[in-house]
Amino acid sequence: DAKTTQPNSMESNEEEPVHLPCNHSTISGTDYIHWYRQLPSQGPEYVIHGLTSNVNNRMASLAIAEDRKSSTLILHRATLRDAAVYYCIPMTGNQFYFGTGTSLTVIP
Amino acid sequence: GAGVSQTPSNKVTEKGKYVELRCDPISGHTALYWYRQSLGQGPEFLIYFQGTGAADDSGLPNDRFFAVRPEGSVSTLKIQRTERGDSAVYLCASSLSGDRVRETQYFGPGTRLLVL
Numbered sequence: 396d397a398k399t400t401q402p403n404s405m406e407s408n409e410e411e412p413v414h415l416p417c418n419h420s421t422i423s424g425t426d427y428i429h430w431y432r433q434l435p436s437q438g439p440e441y442v443i444h445g446l447t448s449n450v451n452n453r454m455a456s457l458a459i460a461e462d463r464k465s466s467t468l469i470l471h472r473a474t475l476r477d478a479a480v481y482y483c484i485p486m487t488g489n490q491f492y493f494g495t496g497t498s499l500t501v502i503p
Numbered sequence: 504g505a506g507v508s509q510t511p512s513n514k515v516t517e518k519g520k521y522v523e524l525r526c527d528p529i530s531g532h533t534a535l536y537w538y539r540q541s542l543g544q545g546p547e548f549l550i551y552f553q554g555t556g557a558a559d560d561s562g563l564p565n566d567r568f569f570a571v572r573p574e575g576s577v578s579t580l581k582i583q584r585t586e587r588g589d590s591a592v593y594l595c596a597s598s599l600s601g602d603r604v605r606e607t608q609y610f611g612p613g614t615r616l617l618v619l
Contacts, residue, residue, distance in 0.1 A: 480545075
């Protein structure tokens with residue numbers, strides 16, 4: 396299974412963009428890259444996923460490197476509600492391997 | 504519509520006891536997953552159901568853990584002879600058809616199990 400490397404923690408000021416990086420250098424060609432987040436005392440929730448092209452939805456944007464060995468989740472304007480642990484998950488069709496994720500703190 | 508629900512929300516038991524944790528997936532979702540999350544860690548996969556059958560139980564840590572989904576909807580995770588190390592949040596998720604590569608999983612709030 397592809398493993399990931401994410402910063403343990405990041406901080407952002409409210410209403411500023413946030414770029415959350417993820418390294419997944421062992422990813423295979425058919426693995427989709429999923430991002431989930433987990434707010435305190437809640438189950439994880441889906442954020443976005445993609446294969447090769449950059450993806451946008453109402454929550455975020457996902458920028459995938461051309462060699463697919465890394466990706467970046469972009470929150471365009473961080474709000475206090477975005478404070479959570481963000482998990483980058485290469486999906487192998489086998490299991491979801493969450494890792495420890497990046498804990499995002501949003502400063503008012 | 505209703506999301507994934509889990510009961511109980513909290514469970515305290517004594518070492519050696521038997522516990523059952525219940526998951527009600529989103530109506531119509533054929534795939535159901537169980538995860539375990541220890542403090543400070545990400546969720547760890549336990550088992551995956553496609554319909555009534557366990558399609559992948561490779562994450563179950565040992566034979567004290569067992570899960571069923573007899574009618575393809577509600578699932579029960581069963582833990583026998585509980586140990587203090589079993590203390591964790593147990594998360595359930597469901598997805599529409601079980602395409603694990605592309606599909607979104609919808610998670611419940613979890614059951615917090617404490618073994619004394």
